[in-house]
Amino acid sequence: MxxxxxxxxxxxxxxxxxxxxxxxERELDYLLVTLRRLSASPSDVEDLAQEVFLVLHRxxxxxxRTRPLRPYIFGVAFRIVCAHRRRRGREVPSAxxxxxxxxxxxxxxxxxxxxxxxxxxxxDTVPLQRRAVVIMxxxxxxxxxxxxxxxxxxxxGAYARLRKARGEMASxxxxxxxxxxx
Amino acid sequence: xRLHARALDLEAVMESGREVPPAPDLVRARLLARARxxxxxxxxxxxxxVMAVMRPATREWRIAVAAAVTLxxxxxxxxxxxxxxxxxxxxxxxxxxxxxxxxxxxxxxxQPPTEKPAPPSASRSRPTRLHRSVFxxxxxxxxxxxxxxxxSDYASHDFPDALVLVGEHARRFPNGRMAEExxxxxxxxxxxxxxxxxxxxxxADFAKHFPHSALLPRLRQSAHASEDYFP
Numbered sequence: 001m002x003x004x005x006x007x008x009x010x011x012x013x014x015x016x017x018x019x020x021x022x023x024x025e026r027e028l029d030y031l032l033v034t035l036r037r038l039s040a041s042p043s044d045v046e047d048l049a050q051e052v053f054l055v056l057h058r059x060x061x062x063x064x065r066t067r068p069l070r071p072y073i074f075g076v077a078f079r080i081v082c083a084h085r086r087r088r089g090r091e092v093p094s095a096x097x098x099x100x101x102x103x104x105x106x107x108x109x110x111x112x113x114x115x116x117x118x119x120x121x122x123x124d125t126v127p128l129q130r131r132a133v134v135i136m137x138x139x140x141x142x143x144x145x146x147x148x149x150x151x152x153x154x155x156x157g158a159y160a161r162l163r164k165a166r167g168e169m170a171s172x173x174x175x176x177x178x179x180x181x182x
Numbered sequence: 183x184r185l186h187a188r189a190l191d192l193e194a195v196m197e198s199g200r201e202v203p204p205a206p207d208l209v210r211a212r213l214l215a216r217a218r219x220x221x222x223x224x225x226x227x228x229x230x231x232v233m234a235v236m237r238p239a240t241r242e243w244r245i246a247v248a249a250a251v252t253l254x255x256x257x258x259x260x261x262x263x264x265x266x267x268x269x270x271x272x273x274x275x276x277x278x279x280x281x282x283x284x285x286x287x288x289x290x291x292x293q294p295p296t297e298k299p300a301p302p303s304a305s306r307s308r309p310t311r312l313h314r315s316v317f318x319x320x321x322x323x324x325x326x327x328x329x330x331x332x333x334s335d336y337a338s339h340d341f342p343d344a345l346v347l348v349g350e351h352a353r354r355f356p357n358g359r360m361a362e363e364x365x366x367x368x369x370x371x372x373x374x375x376x377x378x379x380x381x382x383x384x385x386a387d388f389a390k391h392f393p394h395s396a397l398l399p400r401l402r403q404s405a406h407a408s409e410d411y412f413p
Contacts, residue, residue, distance in 0.1 A: 020221070021214075021217055021218065021221060024214075024217055025214060025396055028205055028210060028213060028214075029202050029203065029204050029205050030202050032205045032209070033202050033203060046209065046212065046213060046216075049213055050213065050216050050217070050220075053213075053216075053217045053220065054220060057217075057220060057221065057224070115194075115195050115198035115199065116198050116199055116201060116203075118195055118199075119195055119196060119198065119199030120199070122195075123199075138196055139196065139199055139200050140200075141200075169196075173195060
């Protein structure tokens with residue numbers, strides 16, 4: 001039992017807790033937008049973010065903090081969204097486009113905002129396994145080797161998914177822009 | 183139309199998708215409050231935290247403890263079986279028999295049940311320990327629940343009710359784990375009600391107590407905004 005006492009000392013743990021909270025606070029915006037990109041419904045986003053924090057908090061002591069945190073957070077978020085979908089047993093289409101459209105009319109939208117909407121809507125059309133690769137690599141700028149490691153894929157598998165996902169994104173964008181142009 | 187012109191330029195559209203918009207203040211505060219509650223709960227359960235960082239070498243200890251517990255349970259079972267067969271003495275009272283079911287009776291297993299009652303300290307210690315481990319969690323849950331109700335009122339623009347709940351939180355948990363979020367909510371509620379002076383005082387108090395808070399810049403902004411609306 002003496003050995004157990006040596007393992008946990010109060011001051012470093014408190015510091016670690018603070019750092020974990022601080023990291024979570026710093027990356028909260030990124031986490032929320034990632035969950036939305038992974039098509040988590042707006043009503044579920046906060047609960048899923050909390051689940052991500054629980055994982056982060058649980059693994060904080062063993063985490064390699066010299067490496068960027070975002071790829072790790074993305075990997076956790078991706079797995080949690082997948083598990084959440086399995087629990088629900090069905091695909092949950094994101095209400096991103098509809099929610100934004102209700103909030104602002106087409107004329108009032110700024111161009112950049114419209115582009116963000118388009119990207120989100122196009123992402124919705126890509127199956128989740130491929131979407132994760134394209135988000136990580138093309139949007140978050142994570143190298144493909146890291147993408148493959150975080151998503152437990154081979155490098156070839158990651159490249160294949162990326163290529164296919166880009167194709168799906170391009171066709172979805174063409175279709176969405178065609179619909180809006182009418 | 184301009185957007186349509188660059189429709190096929192996937193890279194250009196993706197570029198705009200790289201933006202990470204800031205989360206709304208309320209969502210941020212709510213999530214941070216929940217995260218703090220998790221950390222606080224974890225602090226309140228040191229044995230679990232210690233188990234989480236145990237090295238593999240301590241597994242042997244766990245196996246030994248598990249084996250000891252199994253043996254003790256088996257001994258208790260054997261004692262109970264023997265006692266069931268043995269003739270009962272009329273003077274044994276049921277409360278004394280219950281105390282004999284403690285695991286440490288193998289030596290007297292073949293003896294008739296002339297047990298002594300368990301020492302009072304053993305019977306008292308268990309509920310005390312339970313009370314100690316549960317109470318902080320309940321306190322955090324109550325704190326969190328109260329603050330969530332206040333935030334919900336704030337979100338539905340019911341600022342007076344939000345202030346009432348904030349006040350109740352301050353009364354019940356003056357040094358609570360979510361005092362920062364509570365005080366921030368007070369500033370925002372006051373600002374939204376147009377009570378500019380009180381909002382400024384609350385903001386000054388907040389800045390005094392939480393000078394490094396991440397919420398502080400946004401609170402200043404909202405206080406300034408309220409001055410514009412309610413000069």
